[in-house]
Amino acid sequence: MEVDFLLIGQGLAGTVLSHRLIQKGHSVHLIDDGDPNSSSKIAAGLYNPVTGRNLVKTWQADALFKEIEVFYREMEVLLNKKFVHPVGIYRPFVSYEEQNEWVAKSADPQFNDYIDQVFSQPRNQGVKDPFGGLLLKSTGYIDTRELVNGFSEWIKERNLLTTCVMSEKDLVQTQEGHWQFKDILAKKIVFANGIQARNNSFFDWIPFIPVKGEILTVKQDFFSSEIINRGVFRIDMGQGVGKVGSTYNNSEVNLSPTDAGKIEILDKLGQLIDREVIEILDHQVGIRPGIRDRLPVLGKHPSKDNVYLFGGFGAKGVSFMPYLSDQMVKLMVWGEEPHKEVNINRFFKYI
Template sequence: MDVDFLLIGQGLAGSILAYRLHCAGAKVYLVDDANPNSSSKVAAGLYNPITGRKMVKTWLADALFANIEPFYEELERALNQRFLYPTGIYRPFVSYEEQNEWIAKSADTQYDHYIDKVLSNPTFPGVNDSYGGLLLKSSGYVAIKPLLQAFKTWALDREILMLRRFSVDTRSRDHRGYWKFAHICARNLVFCNGVAAGTSPFFDWVPFTPVKGEILTVRQDFCAREIINRGVFRIDMGEGLGKVGSTYNNRELDLNPSLAGKKELLDKLSQLIPAGVQEITDHQVGIRPAIRDRRPVLGQHPSEKNVYLFGGLGAKGVSLAPFFSLQMRDFLISGKEPQKEVNINRFFKYI
């Protein structure tokens, strides 16, 4: 089978880019090793416009967040599956100074799309919010596992997905220069397989800095319509269950749930929501495909002109993928270069 693009990896990056290319009329095919511990399959899927300990507006927020909900709504219709959950995020303040700072920021029009309310008094029963907090809008989460399963079914129905470990080298070409893998001959290869792309002979020079992340599902006597987020996040799953995350560990990159990770999450949860945890019903681990400068990486291999990389989405994949998949699609089809902050050519000096 001849195809325009063979995409390696059916995680969030590969699935969304494949959908974009398919909608643009390209002939695409995916190969995926069905790794249950890929970062996409265990990620909580938050999209949050105000992030970090210092509570700052996330990078490129206006461009990114204009795409998030419209894109996932479109994808829900295409896949006939619900996975987008627009939900307010409540971020308790840690001081009166922080409270005053956000009261002032709320008058700034650049925050109009993201601030729902600035609360100066304790408002959420069961939450440690002595100084009040910031209630955000244009936020929520995407249930990534159902999304990926629905896309897998969509792709299998169209016979454009192979569940198999990918392996190819520079000799794997036919007389036309197409890449050969199994029964597929592809004009172009696009690596979308997270940290595994950095172990390929094509992209082993890209400075991936993988990060281990752990997430718990806990049972406790607490419920909230909003996502509670300070130090850790807690997404209410109903029936007394909450998803709590996440850790960031760039030293130990195994896929084993750790006692240290569990303790860190439970300690931070108890500071945020004092209600005790009655049971831990799940403990998941994934390796995030982060890049050293904490920006995605898009573009073409410097010498293999029909080999590409789309990755490095890290912990904010749900927010980054809709916007940057458009840039990658336009580059693959029209040759329009991605913006310099994410262009792979920023790393050519390391080859």
């Protein structure tokens, strides 16, 4: 079998990039280890243009957020699945100073597409917001498990997926510079396998930082038509069930749920929601593929022919990937370099 692109990893990155390539008329094949605990299948999938402790616009937010819902809705149609959930995000203020700051920002045109309303009084909806809060729009979440599993079914039906644990020694480069994996011959190979990309000699110099994240599913006598987000997020799943997280731990990186993670989430949830947790229904763990400077990394290997990396998306993969997958295709097909902030060449000094 001959293809244009062989993608290693069918998590969210491999799914989005391969779909983008197929959209553009290129042939692909994917290799995935089938890990049910991959971060893509556990992630909350939030997309939020105003983030961080200081509430600033995400890098390239205006470009990113034009793409998100359009791209994922196209995939919904393709897969005949529902995984796009546009929902407002409500963030309580912690002080009158923060409230005043956002009253001023609400008049700034650069926030027009993202601020729904600034509340100067508590909303009395079970949320602890004595100073009011900020309601954001152009926000929501993608059910990444539904998306990744749905795309897996779609490509399996077309014989575009091999499920196996790939070893680097299984890749053989031909005299023409193409790559052979078993009976698959690819013009180019792309590593989109998250934190696993650091386990091969091609990209072991990239400063990946694996970050462990824990998420709880809880039962509460609480309902909200919005995602509540301060310290932790709470996504309402209906019938008093909420998904709550997440922790950020780069010192103990494994897939074991911890009491410390559970206590941290419940403590922060208690500071956010004025309702007791009746029951913990689930406790999940994932490992995010972070990068030292907290931005993704994409580009061509500096010396290996036809070898590329598309990864390091951390907690913002859902937001970054639609826009950056387009940049990645332009690089691989036309040689157009991506933004310098995410370009792999910023790490060439580590080789």
